[in-house]
Amino acid sequence: MTHLADIARRYGTPAYVYDLQAVRSAHADLRTALPSGTELYYSVKANPHPDVIACLAGLGCRTEVASAGELDAALAAGAAPDRILLTAPGKTEGAVTHALTRQVTHFSVDSPTDLARVAAQAERLGTPVDCLLRVNADQAVPGMGLSMTGTASQFGADASWILREPHLFQGGELARVTGLHLYMGTNISDEERLLRQFTIGVELAAELRSSVGEHLTTIDLGGGFGTPFARQGDRPVFASLAGALGTVLDSGLPGWREGDITVAFESGRYLTGDCGHLLTTVLDAKESKGTHFTVLDTGIHHLGGMSGLRRVPPVSPDVIEVAAGGEPRPAAPENRTPGVLAGPLCTPLDTLSRNIPLPAMEVGDVLAVPNVGAYGLSASLVAFLGHDLPAEIVVDAGRVVSATRLSLCRRDALPLATGTPHHHLEGVHA
Numbered sequence: 001m002t003h004l005a006d007i008a009r010r011y012g013t014p015a016y017v018y019d020l021q022a023v024r025s026a027h028a029d030l031r032t033a034l035p036s037g038t039e040l041y042y043s044v045k046a047n048p049h050p051d052v053i054a055c056l057a058g059l060g061c062r063t064e065v066a067s068a069g070e071l072d073a074a075l076a077a078g079a080a081p082d083r084i085l086l087t088a089p090g091k092t093e094g095a096v097t098h099a100l101t102r103q104v105t106h107f108s109v110d111s112p113t114d115l116a117r118v119a120a121q122a123e124r125l126g127t128p129v130d131c132l133l134r135v136n137a138d139q140a141v142p143g144m145g146l147s148m149t150g151t152a153s154q155f156g157a158d159a160s161w162i163l164r165e166p167h168l169f170q171g172g173e174l175a176r177v178t179g180l181h182l183y184m185g186t187n188i189s190d191e192e193r194l195l196r197q198f199t200i201g202v203e204l205a206a207e208l209r210s211s212v213g214e215h216l217t218t219i220d221l222g223g224g225f226g227t228p229f230a231r232q233g234d235r236p237v238f239a240s241l242a243g244a245l246g247t248v249l250d251s252g253l254p255g256w257r258e259g260d261i262t263v264a265f266e267s268g269r270y271l272t273g274d275c276g277h278l279l280t281t282v283l284d285a286k287e288s289k290g291t292h293f294t295v296l297d298t299g300i301h302h303l304g305g306m307s308g309l310r311r312v313p314p315v316s317p318d319v320i321e322v323a324a325g326g327e328p329r330p331a332a333p334e335n336r337t338p339g340v341l342a343g344p345l346c347t348p349l350d351t352l353s354r355n356i357p358l359p360a361m362e363v364g365d366v367l368a369v370p371n372v373g374a375y376g377l378s379a380s381l382v383a384f385l386g387h388d389l390p391a392e393i394v395v396d397a398g399r400v401v402s403a404t405r406l407s408l409c410r411r412d413a414l415p416l417a418t419g420t421p422h423h424h425l426e427g428v429h430a
Ligand SMILES: *Cc1c(COP(=O)(O)O)cnc(C)c1O
Pocket: 043, 045, 046, 064, 087, 183, 185, 186, 187, 222, 223, 224, 225, 266, 267, 268, 269, 270, 374
């Protein structure tokens, strides 16, 4: 690929670099790991860069979006409206209308209230819509990372609730309930564990179909395919998953091979994680009361922002030297000393790592954080402290194909509320 050092010189740092060849390889590997005849969604929240969305849509992925903004990003990148699924536990009327007026008619619904809200807009606009019921399994998958199911959760409806009161989840004339959505966890790198998760999902889907109805013909089993984040290491390859999954589907959802049932999977991080590097420059290096501090031109406003707030485990990224004209080069372990890797923000929370052995770094050195193509920029605190966002450089076949920078701007003034008692946010996206 284009040398990271050349990109840093040409565009400056901080900069995210995304390599579309890596996206294609990840997609090919994931397709191979899934039974043929199944669908795959790209979850835009991992990386909403238009070139990344367009690349994956071009490879045949459907697109999973979670807001009107992501929906617009998908459409702008060329995703077909009838291949977009809108999911999210709190959909406003405005977001539903936004989707319907753009011919996006596939929704994942999280509760009877959510279903009724989608149905009301479908009726109002006379547009038929297909809804997947998002299900919160009653059983957690043991040993999962960020668990989004099996525990009390804002996501979906408990399986036991659907089984107890199936009439609440029937939908209506225009809002047809056509399937189930089971997204049970994320960042699982162990093939056995993935298979266990999907087995639980398939068994649950079969039970719900026999209780709620055989008209539930789309079964979205979620994903959770893991890959390293901000650390060195290779994306795992799930060599024997496809065969094992096929067997699980044969027993739980017979008819899927004939197309009587559509089986779908979702992935964000696996498809885009290893396509991205974050380039950064050392701005300062100093001692404070016996601790070494390295201050970078990037921090929690560009990477792992929520971990900066100690809400999720710290990122503790690997930083690798970017030598002029060369590839990133990890420092030998013996050349590392413990220290704090800090960003430039005016808050002590802006540390990417603490007391982790770091390579010797001098002011002006360019470093790269690997494996940050997913949940990098878009998952960070980009508005905090008003720094420029990093450039985003897309390379393909060794060439730079786009170089852009997102910016936050204050839009036109909104009407003042004086004398108008009922302002609400609906229509903000109209
Ligand atoms: C976030 C999310 C995904 C993507 O998860 P990854 O770990 O990035 O693969 C898929 N589906 C749903 C419903 C999500 O919320």
